Amino acid sequence: MKTEGIGLLALNCFISTAIAGSVGEIGPSSPAMGGFFLGVGAAYEDLRVKSNASATLDAVSGFPPLGVFTGARTADSDSDDRIVPQFQAGYFRSFSENGWLWGLEFVYQPSRLKTTGKAASVHFVNALENVSNELLVDGFQTKMDQQFLLPVLIGHSFRNSFLYAGIGPSWQKAEHTVYGSSDTLSGYYIGNLKGFSREKWLWGGAVQAGMAYYLNPAWFLMANYTYSRTEKFRVNHSLAFTPEINQGLNGGFVAFNSSLRLSTQSVSLSINRVFG
Numbered sequence: 001m002k003t004e005g006i007g008l009l010a011l012n013c014f015i016s017t018a019i020a021g022s023v024g025e026i027g028p029s030s031p032a033m034g035g036f037f038l039g040v041g042a043a044y045e046d047l048r049v050k051s052n053a054s055a056t057l058d059a060v061s062g063f064p065p066l067g068v069f070t071g072a073r074t075a076d077s078d079s080d081d082r083i084v085p086q087f088q089a090g091y092f093r094s095f096s097e098n099g100w101l102w103g104l105e106f107v108y109q110p111s112r113l114k115t116t117g118k119a120a121s122v123h124f125v126n127a128l129e130n131v132s133n134e135l136l137v138d139g140f141q142t143k144m145d146q147q148f149l150l151p152v153l154i155g156h157s158f159r160n161s162f163l164y165a166g167i168g169p170s171w172q173k174a175e176h177t178v179y180g181s182s183d184t185l186s187g188y189y190i191g192n193l194k195g196f197s198r199e200k201w202l203w204g205g206a207v208q209a210g211m212a213y214y215l216n217p218a219w220f221l222m223a224n225y226t227y228s229r230t231e232k233f234r235v236n237h238s239l240a241f242t243p244e245i246n247q248g249l250n251g252g253f254v255a256f257n258s259s260l261r262l263s264t265q266s267v268s269l270s271i272n273r274v275f276g
Contacts, residue, residue: 002219028048030128032193034093037089037092039088041222042086043083043266043268045111045266046079046267047080047264048115049115051073051076051078051258052073053259055070055254056070059189062243063216066250069133071124073137082113087107087247088110090133092151099157100156101164104151105149105151105202108147110147110207111144111265112143112145115141116141118255120136121136121141122135132186133186134185134186136181136183136185137181138179140178142262143174144262145262146173147172148171150169152167153165154166161211161213165208165216166206166208167205171201174233176198176256178258187249189247189267190241191241191246191247193246193254198237200212202230208225210224218274220272230262232259237256238254239256273274
């Protein structure tokens with residue numbers, strides 16, 4: 001929230017400065033269409049996480065029946081949304097006299113979005129022994145802390161504005177957490193397990209469409225819609241369990257395998273300064 005407040009305060013100050021400086025500056029001539037630019041703004045961003053998970057329980061010692069149990073959790077989808085600050089830098093330039101332009105934009109958003117899934121169970125089955133076990137997981141959480149976008153832009157300029165579309169790579173920091181779990185209400189093979197988390201930087205892609213409006217030859221507002229999608233985030237984690245540590249009836253190993261994909265949609269508004 002502190003970062004959001006700083007970003008929104010900076011946006012308000014920049015807009016006030018630009019509007020104050022724009023009085024009487026927009027005239028018959030078009031603003032210079034091109035140059036390096038820096039900007040700050042805010043975006044309303046929605047994060048959606050689609051996931052599925054499977055697990056394997058290998059009971060190697062203790063009370064029979066022993067052996068390998070396999071299980072899965074049904075596919076799930078969770079979402080979170082909020083207003084986040086946005087910082088950007090880039091370059092654009094006209095490449096023809098009929099108004100077409102190209103550009104490159106670097107966007108950073110400290111998103112801090114997270115989705116939290118409710119408690120769920122993994123139903124284990126040992127087909128050879130015709131035995132089952134139920135592992136109750138307290139919950140799941142996926143966070144996206146940072147997001148970077150690098151779209152290549154192409155657009156068309158008008159008197160004091162231009163429309164554009166962009167496409168390029170994205171890079172985001174994600175963390176997936178599996179909370180503690182227990183099978184004490186079922187077969188009591190494991191007992192109680194501690195949770196775990198995994199963190200990874202994910203590559204993805206983003207598409208963008210928007211418009212810019214000049215307040216004066218040096219300042220312009222930019223509004224756009226952006227959609228991004230990441231590569232698959234695979235989380236594989238194995239844990240050993242023993243009666244002495246986990247208070248179950250058996251010893252062995254349990255392996256969790258999760259596959260997640262993150263996607264975002266955002267609508268943003270920023271104020272930008274051109275350096276020709």
